[in-house]
Amino acid sequence: MARARKGPKPTASGWPYVYNQPKKAGGPDRFVFWTGRKGDPKYVVRGNDISSPAFLAAYARFQNGQPPYEDRPVSTARRNPNPDTSRTDKDYAYGTLGWLLLRRMKMTDFERQKNRRAIEGQFLWIMKEPVKKEVPNGPKVGHLPLKHIDSVALTNLLARKVSTTTEKKPDRTGLKVREVLIVKGDKQANNILKWLRPVGKMAVVEKFWTVNHVDLVEKWRGKRGGFKMWTDEVWEAVCKVYSLGTKPRLVFDLAGFSGQRRGDVYVLGWNTPACTFLKPDEECPYGSLEIRQEKGADDDGEEAQIAYVPIIQELHDSLEAARVKGILGANFFIRQDHKDLPYTKESLGNMVRKWLDKAEEETGVSTKGYSLHGLRKLFVCRLIERGCEPHVVMSATGHQTLKEIDRYAKGYFREKMKSKLYAKWREHAIKQGIPVSTKADEDDGLNEAA
Numbered sequence: 001m002a003r004a005r006k007g008p009k010p011t012a013s014g015w016p017y018v019y020n021q022p023k024k025a026g027g028p029d030r031f032v033f034w035t036g037r038k039g040d041p042k043y044v045v046r047g048n049d050i051s052s053p054a055f056l057a058a059y060a061r062f063q064n065g066q067p068p069y070e071d072r073p074v075s076t077a078r079r080n081p082n083p084d085t086s087r088t089d090k091d092y093a094y095g096t097l098g099w100l101l102l103r104r105m106k107m108t109d110f111e112r113q114k115n116r117r118a119i120e121g122q123f124l125w126i127m128k129e130p131v132k133k134e135v136p137n138g139p140k141v142g143h144l145p146l147k148h149i150d151s152v153a154l155t156n157l158l159a160r161k162v163s164t165t166t167e168k169k170p171d172r173t174g175l176k177v178r179e180v181l182i183v184k185g186d187k188q189a190n191n192i193l194k195w196l197r198p199v200g201k202m203a204v205v206e207k208f209w210t211v212n213h214v215d216l217v218e219k220w221r222g223k224r225g226g227f228k229m230w231t232d233e234v235w236e237a238v239c240k241v242y243s244l245g246t247k248p249r250l251v252f253d254l255a256g257f258s259g260q261r262r263g264d265v266y267v268l269g270w271n272t273p274a275c276t277f278l279k280p281d282e283e284c285p286y287g288s289l290e291i292r293q294e295k296g297a298d299d300d301g302e303e304a305q306i307a308y309v310p311i312i313q314e315l316h317d318s319l320e321a322a323r324v325k326g327i328l329g330a331n332f333f334i335r336q337d338h339k340d341l342p343y344t345k346e347s348l349g350n351m352v353r354k355w356l357d358k359a360e361e362e363t364g365v366s367t368k369g370y371s372l373h374g375l376r377k378l379f380v381c382r383l384i385e386r387g388c389e390p391h392v393v394m395s396a397t398g399h400q401t402l403k404e405i406d407r408y409a410k411g412y413f414r415e416k417m418k419s420k421l422y423a424k425w426r427e428h429a430i431k432q433g434i435p436v437s438t439k440a441d442e443d444d445g446l447n448e449a450a
Contacts (some may be wrong), residue, residue, distance in 0.1 A: 001203070013050050015359070017062065033062045040094050042069050059146065064206065065095035066145060095179025095208060097149055100126040104199050114263070114294055118346065119195045126192075133160065146208035149214035154196070161189040162220055186220035195218055227373035229412060230256075237365035241358065248355040251334055253318035255372045258309045259379035259397045261370045263294040263296035266348045269332040287312040293398045307398040348372075380405060381412035 008117040020029045031045040058068035092098035101123045129140030162185040200214035242249040267274040276290040292304040329335030332342040358368035383393045390405050
């Protein structure tokens with residue numbers, strides 16, 4: 001076997017990255033272009049001639065990170081008539097966006113991410129999306145060489161996730177109608193942009209890009225304000241539709257009386273990797289939960305924020321009712337219908353949306369825009385309303401700073417403080433000797449006028 005002039009491995013051809021591959025059905029060996037890395041695609045040398053001008057041109061293209069033959073970008077196209085639905089490296093040529101995304105999905109730090117499946121779904125959407133939206137059966141984005149992709153191309157691609165519409169609403173006087181811009185999908189596009197940043201770094205390291213084009217893409221600025229905080233009216237409507245001992249009520253009670261995010265609610269239980277039930281004592285007669293929260297944890301979970309939540313009377317009653325009805329899991333509080341296994345975070349979110357829609361149909365109270373995270377905000381304000389200091393609240397919610405606690409409280413108490421404001425104003429007027437009329441005096445005046 002002759003040793004290659006260049007390249008990491010010896011080859012029978014004498015050309016770097018040109019290997020001989022035996023045919024499975026017998027017959028003479030054939031030469032293929034291959035980088036030598038496991039999982040990278042192989043391209044058959046046409047005519048099996050490694051000295052012709054056509055071979056030299058194809059070889060030059062391959063060394064530049066391009067498919068050797070323009071009319072056959074993937075060597076496995078004949079064996080896989082629909083490569084865009086596949087997730088193997090063989091379906092994407094070396095140096096394409098799809099090839100790089102698949103490499104990213106195989107990295108160790110990616111596999112440790114808790115939202116890995118959601119990221120994979122968006123990466124596969126990118127790979128299968130047509131280059132031209134108006135030609136759905138045309139070339140796919142995953143087959144584009146990385147050198148043809150820049151910040152403008154990425155912006156146009158992610159813009160397909162964002163939709164803008166206008167709605168007519170009355171102005172502040174109520175006399176005129178104005179058009180309001182409604183932006184949807186901006187959060188999802190921004191999430192994809194965040195997930196693509198490590199991919200852009202890989203493209204720079206592999207020298208396909210000189211700069212990380214992902215960092216040059218502007219974020220979408222849609223509606224701000226975060227998740228809607230639940231109102232007392234929405235909470236009462238949900239409790240009216242779902243009684244104690246039902247799975248929806250158990251989920252809402254766990255979120256509303258523990259203050260945890262959806263990513264932590266679905267793993268709450270007696271003894272799970274993320275939650276430990278602490279036995280009752282004099283201070284917590286129904287026990288408490290030690291929760292290792294999802295947000296803020298590193299890949300190994302060693303730096304996870306710990307939240308300590310006492311099981312209060314309302315949550316205890318909900319758990320006991322669920323136990324009596326047989327819907328409480330042996331390890332996880334929330335279990336699937338036909339097996340004692342937890343739901344995924346995504347499936348729980350989908351069920352919550354259906355439960356809220358049903359509550360709206362039966363009570364007429366709008367639940368549009370509400371989610372489990374809004375119950376987390378309500379939990380914070382309930383604690384403050386009962387006299388808990390901010391740092392006490394943070395021990396249960398896991399917040400790192402007072403900023404979010406303060407923002408939740410301002411929005412919740414602003415309306416509730418009007419009566420207190422009026423009482424303080426009246427008290428000050430009395431101290432200053434200013435005559436203050438009572439409600440009875442005002443009613444008498446109205447009666448005399450009538």
